[in-house]
Amino acid sequence: MKVYKISREGLDKWIKHWTESYDVFGPVEKNENGMTDWAEVKGLDEISTAPGTTKQPIKTFYLPQPETLFTFTSRGGEPDSDVLKETLDEGRPRVLFGVRPCDARSVTLNGLAYEEDPYYMANVERTLLVGVSCREQCGTCFCRWVGGSPFGTEGLDILLIETEQNFVAEALTDRGVSLVEAGGGAREASGEDLAMVESMRQEAEQAMSAMPDTAETLRSKDLMSMYNADFWGGLSESCINCGACTFLCPTCYCFDIQDEVVRKKGRRIRYWDSCMFPLFTQHASGHNPRGQKVQRVRNRFMHKLKYFPDRFGPVSCVGCGRCIRECPVNIDIREVLRDLLGVE
């Protein structure tokens, strides 16, 4: 890891330099409601400085909605008929600038499930993440309950920490170092800088409530006793079974596959699906293993907090709080976590 110091103007130049070989995206203010979302940017001034996360997680860059798996034509009898053409996206590399540590972590977590998925991995390959640490905790943040940190570096190539006048840039990977070099104008950070960053990190972490070893505790619990816990019924009763939580969740990655054909030219796409939707599990026969709302609500949380940790280790949640903010009926994953862990 290399640590640099860069001024606000220097950062702006970084972005401008990067746009020569990368598509650069950053959080941009979308409307008067203070909503920010990802958009292509050409300079620092376009980027929102609002605290917290963007409306949508960065999974849109890794699991685009939709993603073409391959294309084909279906002209009977013609030579190219039914020949499938692979469409692994090898577009321009891109930089996501201003990624919050929680979001960055989601790329790594999802990668555990997508290890063998060439499309996802190609997107990982071509996407560089420049993160920004969080100094201010939002009411719905809980990254420190699920193994994250406001200064977390997991998944990032560079972490930016805003100091009084400047930024400290931790280049976390080789790609991060080369980005810094491509940006130019950075000085190596001094010991003083490092110390300041460290104290900021501690201050920020301490300001946040934390729940250590969540994943480990959850892994250690009995699957079926969690599955049969009492609270699922009451919890699910208010759910309306929409997909707002899953679609805005950085670590919900379920998808469906479908063919689309227009005038004999077709493509097979995958697109987001949600285990909240009743048809998600419905068999062609009409039989539905999770036909009840309570089963679906339970599956969403059990997948994140039990099945995923059992399979891969960490919980499949980064604590960004989007699901809490955006749930139309205020289902709050923090309450579920507390219930599962048996803490107040």
Add this chain to the structure above:
Amino acid sequence: MAESKKEQINNPYMPFPARIEDIIVETEDGNLKTFRLMLERPEDRENWSHVPGQFAMLSLAGRGEIPIGIASSPTEKDGLLFTVNKAGVVTGALHSMEVGASVGVRGPLGNGFPVDSELKGKNIVIIAGGFAFTTLRATLLYMLANRRDYGRITVIYGARTPGMLLYRKELEEWQKRDDVEMHVTIDRETQGWTGLVGFVPTVAGQVAPSPENAVALICGPPVMIKFTMPPLEKIGWTDEQVYLSLENRMKCGIGICGHCNCGPVYVCKDGPVFTRAEVMKLPVEF
């Protein structure tokens, strides 16, 4: 980039092109047909290897994919067999296709029956109902081809009517053999039927051999499985000896997309074959 090129070759979402070599209408209602498919590229044919009990995605460009159990045994060399029930968009389109048409095959997927490990040396009871016999046909043929590896083989297979039995010609042939014990039954008395009459669970209760050094492979509608267990349990069978094949909705087939999970397991990747003991530890979401 060179690395990603290599990944392309292993792209698990790309079906292998295949051609329909033969179509057999299996049942009297015409809703079940067996398709014999030949992979078109020699290298695909060469690389292909599957275990009985595995499935594959049959893919029709423009229609989609559908997981179908592989009905042919790895020991059969003239293509892959899939017995398909006409139920939805893909199967409906497949049923309207003719010999020579192009399809795609993605697989083999899933785990299959442990024919080369746990099953070896054991007495085998195959219990099947309706059109769930497909992968068990593959299993049976595999075992018949490696007959010495297994003990007694008993097959209990039932359908609603004689006309709804799959692989009727083969059933007759197997019935003639002395190294496999066939019990083919239909639900109700029908003119011209001289074989067994009665539901599979009942017949299983009557003819199932002792559980000693034996395993049972059961495929069929959930209600059949439910009623088959008590008579087996009565004569001492345990859940560890019974293998089932689950049929959850599957999309990616490789344990990512999330559709087929049953608690922590992905039926497509960790299954579809489980022992009943394993299944009993899972939430009832299948």
Add this chain to the structure above:
Amino acid sequence: MESSSSKITDEIRAEASRLLSSGEVAAFLGFVPGSLPMTVRPFVARSSEDAARLVWNSFCVMNLANYLPEVLKSVEPPRGPGDPEPEGPLPRVGVLATGCWSRNMVVQIQENRIQRDRVVILGISSRGMVDRKKVLARLGGREALKVEEQDHSLLVSGRAFNEEIPRWEVVRDNCRSCVHPDPVIWDIMIGERAGDRQNANRFAQVEEIESLAPEERWAWFQEEISSCIRCYACRNACPLCYCPTCFVDDSRPQWVGKSIEPVDTAIFHILRAYHCAGRCTDCGACESACPMGIRMRLFTKKLEKDVLEMYGAEAGMDPETPLPLSTFSPDDPQDFIVTGQESPKSTGDEAGRSGEVSQS
């Protein structure tokens, strides 16, 4: 000062508790406070202890009618498909209803979703619900950590700020244009009935869009839905959307693509709106549920306007009046069919068809 909402809350708790403890209802559908400021959570109370948690305030934006069929079913003895209806009266469910929700319940009665004699409706005249997004917009990115409701204002506080917001200014658009705040059916009235509200132009928002040129209107529509993520919160928050297989999920045929291609999103929103034509009460739940801030209410509002103008009908005002688009008359004038100049041959063919019903 005790706000009117807290008075209503007290009355709801008292009535719900009475209904539950007397066994008059098996469950009571209301709200409990949410975990964030300006949120409430729909809640099914099954005991008088539960009833004590109920709350009423300006953030009760989810339409409780949406939950009613499922809650009714949950209190029935379980039965399989094809089993006969159980003997004797089925347990009842209590529910809160404002003007629009009660009209949705009327529609639900007409569409056999609920039975009138199985619901005990606590009617509340709505003062209009607050639009959380409007409050957030006023805060310009500052996070509200506490919001206190008074009769005519909201006291919002956060990190290093306190702000008083006049309530009416942040009331939802649908509530601002509402003319029927009172429930049309109810069993117990909580508080006073306010009477129909005079509203100079309840369709002003729609008229503004109507005044655009077609291509501008289309551009407006596309921009409005551009952020849609197809999570279907709008659909699922709506008591009118209860098809077991929504057209968006149908694969046979596949009416609409599943991802967020603009054409697919447009089809989804257009068809959803049309399915609500003549049935929508402008409760605003769709818009309140939308995580992306899409104003899809304006689409249904346009249809509400059309149905009022063309059929003189408003959804759910009267259980006896059939829904305007759910009737058919063989002698329907069909004057929307445009007949132009036809060639003699085709004229003959068509004319022969009219009136002639095939003899079999």
Add this chain to the structure above:
Amino acid sequence: MAAPKGSVLVVGGGIAGVQAALDLANSGFYVHLVESTAAIGGRMAQLDKTFPTNDCSACILSPKLVECGRHLNINLLTLSDVESVEGEPGAFRVVVRQRPRYVDTEKCLACGTCAEKCPKKVPDDFNLGLGKRKAVYLRFPQAVPLKYAIDPEYCIYINKPGRCGMCAKVCPTGAINLEDTEKKHVLDVGAVILAPGFSAFDPSVLDYTGYGRFPNVVTSMDFERLLSPSGPTEGHLQRPSDKKEPKRIAWLQCIGSRDINRACHGYCSSVCCMYAIKQAVIAREHAGKDVSADIFYMDMRTHGKEFEAYYNRASDEGIAFHRARVHTVSPAADGDLVLRYADEQGRVREEEFDMVVLSVGLELDSRALDLAGRLGVALDADNFIATDTFRPVVTNRPGVYVCGAASEPKDIPQSVMEASAAALEAQRLLHGARWQETRTKEFPPERDVHAEPPRIGVFVCHCGINIAGVVDVKDVTEYAKGLPGVVIAQDNLFTCSQDTIDQMAKTIREHGLNRVVVASCTPRTHEPLFQETLREAGINKFLFEMANIRDQDSWVHQNQPEQATKKAKDLVRMAVAKVARKQPLPYNSVPVFKSALVVGAGVAGMSAALSLADQGFPVTLVERKDRLGGHAVKFYRTWQGAEVKPFLENLSRQVLSHENINVRFGVTVSDVEGSVGRFHTTLSDGSALDHGVAILAVGAESYKPGKGTFARDASSPWGRETFFHGARPDVYTLLELDQVFIKDPSSLSGANQAVFIHCVGSRIPERPYCSRVCCTHAIDQALKLKELNPDMDVIMLYRDIRTYGQREKLYQEARAKGILFVRYDLDHLPKVGEEGGGLVVQAHDPVLDMDVRFNPDFLVLASAVRPRDDVGGLAKLFKCALSEDNFMLEAHMKLRPVDFATDGVYLAGLCHYPKPMDEAIAQAQAAAARAATVLSRDEVPAESVTAEVDTRKCTGCGVCVRICPYHAVSPDPALRVAVVDTGLCKGCGACVAGCRSDAITLKNMGNEQILAAVDAAMEE
């Protein structure tokens, strides 16, 4: 009488003969239909449009012709004449002579090659000589049978054997047989129905018209052909002399009608006023609104249903109506014509026109007169076939019936009604032999194609040059071969020809086809034929789809052959995509309760009930009052002079004593469930009955001005006018005066003066229709008064005298007897006042242009016939509609005058429209005949293309239940989903459109099929 024959001879293949034949063949009798020309269709086939609906005449007629031509139990004998009828009712022996056609109808494909090569051009008699045809000819494009014939009068070969013979040389199938000879058929039948139709009066005897001398004076029949798209000018309105589009056209009415002096025809021809208005309207549609249309008439007789409205509309649109008789037609420059006439005020006027149309009357032609003579059937004074007032289709010869214009001039619906009535009389005679001589079609068992992938055969039709003249049929056929699922594609000259049909069946079997597409004309006429072919080939008939490449392609893109070919490919591709997704459907049927419900026991209801009961069908006759007879008990006599009372007493006796009739007094219908074949009706007393059909004959009411029901529109002067009716005993309505005639006629003998006011309550804005019966009734009463006291002054204040048909003779008699007719119009209404205790009536005489005053001893009001107020409720119960005037609305005003749109429900009598008793009886019998087509069967076919519910998608919301116009959908309370009764479902699709959840679809017309066709349409 010995066991009767189960077959009937019908003479005349016009609309009346065709209808009679169909009704009989569809209720269990074998029919020999004898037609003297080469094709059936009669006069109606020659008409362009029909009033009042402006339907294309050929288009509405041709399905009936096709049905007739294809009917297994109708033996079509064209070019044939009846030579003799011997024997007695139930067992006649008939000799029919069939002239040679010289074309083998089995072989002829109607490809037209013979006519193309025939060197002999002759005047086209179908076009009344206005155009030419060849000596070998097709009578008209939609001819049934669609076979050529050779006209021996002109054929070169026949006249000079050995010469020409070109047709035989070029015929691709060897169908020409120039050595053909006359055939004699001896037929044994049980009854004979005469429907010889009429001839148009030949105006060349009327010198003043200039007909025959001036080319631009044409008859109305000529004009029909000039308007018709299949006529000599292909529908382009041109006058004969110079092919110029006429801009000023005059119609002269009553040419050969109401004219004793010059034409020897005293009667009114009934239809000319309406057809003249229609022609004027259509002419302006063809040639533009700047065409002036002037109609010169005596009385405007628009007395039929919806006629008056048509007249008013024409008048509003600027058609000029002149109440004047044209004196002479003389030539002007450039072929124009000058009309000289006196206007109503007696001023002589001259006006120039481009063209003059003579509205010629109807008469029986010599051929028909000869036939009547040979058969011993009596004629009346006007040389029409004589019938009886109370038995309107019965001739003097037992077992021989007559219908249509042969017994009196009449319009199409009236002819159709009589045709059904004649069929009824024949059935009444022969019901014991029902189904004795009929044949049924047997089909082989159907192959189960369920598991087969689509194997589609495409048959592309040239339709002679109809399609192939525009569309490249070969190219389309080649294209079809490459479409998915298509196994074979063929093109045929005429896919509908018998040999092609046979070949198609063979091809289906040989190639194992399981789906068929025919690209040809229109499913309306030909789908049943092709579907039957599928059945003959052993596959389900619903595995068929038609691509309409004629009506919807070659005909509408005649000048764009390339695009038409492309469109034909598109249509074929769509049909192929659609048929591939079709499934076999069951052939549904509904068992029939073989009994009828008749509502209303007036003359119509009783006649209908008896007509069915006499055939052995049980009838329940429901009457809301406690007596039989309805309004008829108030009538004195019919216009023919027959007293009503004895007839009614006899009729009532028969009804009450009939073993098959159960009369239920004092009840009404309160609820109706079910549909054709199995109605379940609840009566007001709570009792219920099952019945297969229903006939509604609930009558109408007499308008009583004093009752104040007029006051709907107080702004109209008529709105308040009561004429002291109800206030003074010396003011009668017609029916009230009849009561005096019945009870105490002598009380009127002393009166010196009587005044009648016509159109009281009719033809006014509040009630725009003409009540049809009042003119005749009033004049008959006036004559009765003259009988009572020849010195009595009788004054008729009238608007138009509408003594249509032979009723005209009453009018003539009235004038001869000095009855005074004073016309009034809506601007100058008669005023009635009191003066010295007596009445004073003031009117404006338009001829004298001055007011006249009368002091009558009594005043008679010819008041309107109005629909009953409660008729709507009954109609609704049976899912029937009402017209704008609140009379019951028949399924089709022209061709289905006694059917409702609801199958199995029929109407008769005054609830349909005001009509005299003879017409009501005929209509009642017609309704019975139509009902018998259902009751004679054990089951009626039900729709196969029915709605079905996907219970997984159904929410049970009940929208479909409310929407279904046939009450075929009901909720299943246990499953909470909708259930469709396939016996009731008509496949209309209203439920499909209403279902938001996409849970209800029509079989074979679902999303799968339709979207497949749409997707195919979008491909190139």
